[in-house]
Amino acid sequence: MVNITIDKNNLLVPEGMTILDAAKSCHVSIPNLCYMEELNEIGACRVCAIEIEGRERLVTACNNVVEEGMVIHTNSPKVREARRTNVELILSQHDSNCAVCVRSGNCSLQDLANDLGIIEIPYQKTLPHARWTEGFPLVRNYEKCIKCMRCIQVCDKVQDLKVWDIANTGSRTNVDVSGNLRIEESDCALCGQCITHCPTGALRERDDTDVVFEALADPDKILVVQIAPAVRAAWGESLDLPREFATVKRLAAALRRIGFDYIFDTNFTADLTIMEEGSEFVERLGNADKHTFPMFTSCCPGWIRFIKSQYPDMLDQLSTAKSPQQMFGAVAKSYYAQVLDVDPSKIFSVSIMPCTAKKFEAGLPVMNSAGAGQDVDVVLTTREVERLIRAESLDVKNLPEEELDTPLGSGSGAAVIFGATGGVMEAALRSAYFLVTGENPEPDAFQDVRGRKGWKEATFNLAGTDLRVAVASGLGNTRRLVEAIRRGDVEYDFVEIMACPGGCAGGGGQPIWDGQELAGDRADVLYGLDKISDIRFSHENPSITKCYGEFFEKPLSHKSHELLHTDHRTWELNPTKWEYEK
The missing domain is CATH 3.30.70.20 (Alpha-Beta Plaits)
Structure with a gap:
């Protein structure tokens, strides 16, 4: 421990602590722009410069450590002048x-x-x-x-x-x-x-709000919108709404005011994904000699882009199930068009996602299996839907909750945890257990895959067979896991990958809070929603049962394969000409 003084505050702090952290410990805020803890402590912006008595030059607080007897001034005239000059110079090269x-x-x-x-x-x-x-x-x-x-x-x-x-x-x-x-x-x-x-x-x-406004103004279009699980835990943040107030039902009310015809929940097709992917996994286990393990989840397009560019030889180990977003688009323009008795081409399908890679996924040429153009026409991030709400001058603080539409607006607790790292795995295991044994496990039997650790592994007993699973979030952790599999250091049967640290809750389309990582807080909301859900198993969602009974027949049926599955080898990662329409 060393004795220092910061702005007349006498402190005893650990030796080796940065001046920036020492200042935080006594509630002294030192401005900074480039700093990211443990990632970017390089003093590039020079904004965190401070003055140390006895030294002629100012030093940066983010990458200089405390020393015994230091007397530090974080806002002296010399510091203020230098800080202002540094920011003015940055602004001189900034739009x-x-x-x-x-x-x-x-x-x-x-x-x-x-x-x-x-x-x-x-x-x-x-x-x-x-x-x-x-x-x-x-x-x-x-x-x-x-x-x-x-x-x-x-x-x-x-x-x-x-x-x-x-x-x-x-x-x-x-x-x-x-x-x-x-x-x-x-x-x-x-x-x-x-x-x-x-x-x-x-x-x-890429901002696609204008495309949505144009579609909203077209009287010949039927606008359906899906809301991803992780969005409900974050959409109110930038609108100053408490998490317990910013519910998915209140977002549904806002979207109806904007003009959407039908408000649905991606949780519906998250449950559908579990039925297809879980059935596929059980089928692969039963024919283990014909498949290479582990089987990887396939609902994260960032992960799909990663494996295609880094490990293309492992593509066959991906589940063939589409992501919940793309399943929803296909269902909306086939099954739901049949329910409405309308031409599928009249349906304009919008998704609200916590993700930027979903914009890419929706534009893939192979994602048009319903035969009415792209299955998902436009993807909006959580940030874009906030801009949509602001553009409409909606007073969301005084909006009542409204129910989502049926049948595509219902989902289970298993579906809502898709938005947290480990959630897809846990949801899949809940239904895989039922598919193998005919009985439901305890809903929280597989919670060992929860948590904020970047690489988690667990073993569960499935009808007398030990099932080895792993979960990774963040592509750095993913690379380490995949390389360990390739070296033979670890063996798994089933692996869930999410490209963003913390899963979709920490997705690249979520609200931005500089210096804060909120994936864990948002995941806690999702697990809380699962806990209080009346239905906690995907296979018990009555809307899913009805959908199979009226349209798909059963998981892995011919129609399911046509609309709900895909071949990841049939599209190019880097087309020679970018053909997205804005």
Whole structure:
């Protein structure tokens, strides 16, 4: 322990602690822009500069440690002048047109400039210019980049894909796609973690709200919308709604006010996914000599992009089941069109997802099995639906809850936990146990796969057979797990992968809170909803039973294979020409 003084606060702190953390321990806030704990402690922005008595030069607080007897000033005249100058210099190379920036009101640079009282920039404005691939789900604005290196570090150290790198030298230094590639040529998984860790609007998702507004204005279109499990745990955050108030039923009310005709729940097709994927897994176990194990889950498109680019020889180990999003699109334009007795081409299918990779998935040429165009027409992130609500000037704080529509609006507790890492595995095991034994297990019998650890493993007894399972979230953890499987260090029967740390709850399309990782808090909401659900098993969802009885006949039927399954080898990861329509 060492004795130090920070802004007249006498402290006893551990030796080796950074000055930034020492300041936090006594509730002294030191501004910063580039800092990310354990990932980006490089002092690139120089905003966290502080003054130490006896030293002529200012030092950065994020990557300098305390020493015995230090007397530190975090806001002296010298510090304030340097901090203001540093921010002014950053702004001189930043597109400060905040009124038309997607991050206005939620931008660390904007907040800092306001706090410092900067109302004009005394330096000549110089902005970098570069072209970006039109229509790609991930959008980069070079003129808003402040060179904090956060995107580089999260992609390198957390996701282990190294999509971003430093380009050019000297005053021309910028961040760009590594290897001198265009983004669509890279191994980008479209997880969106670079977006959620960017302090400004330099990175964002492709905005598709205008497409939705155009469809809403078309009297010939029937608009159906699905709400993903993880969205209900986050959609109210940026609207200042408490989690217990921002329910999926209140979101349904908002969407009806906006003009959607039918509000459905992706939980319905999450249950459908479990029936198909669980049945597929049981079928593979019964014919183990014909299959390579483990079988991998297939509902995360970021993971699908990852395995196609990094381990294409393992594609046959993926479940052939589509993701719940794509199953819903196919069901909406086939079974539900039949229920409504309408031409499927009149249905305009929108999904609200916590994910940026879902935009890519919906646009794949193979995702059109219902025969009425793309099964999912538009994907909106959680952030985009918030912008949709704001654009309509809805007073959500005074909206009553409203029920979702039936039959595609019902889901089980097993389905709602799809939004948390380990949730797909747990839901699948609940129904796999029933499919093998004819009896339900205890609903929480498989909770060993829960938790925030990036790589979890467990063994469960399934009708006398030990079932070895694993769960990974975050692509860095995924790579370590896959490499261990390939070396023969571990053996599993069934593996769940989610590209984003914490699963969909921490997805790249969720609300952004700089310096906070909220996947765990959102997952707790989902597990709470499962706990109080009247139905906790996918196979007990009466709407699923009815859907099979009236349309699909049974899991893995011919019609199920046509609409609910896919071949991951039949599409290209990097098309030569990007053909997304905005």
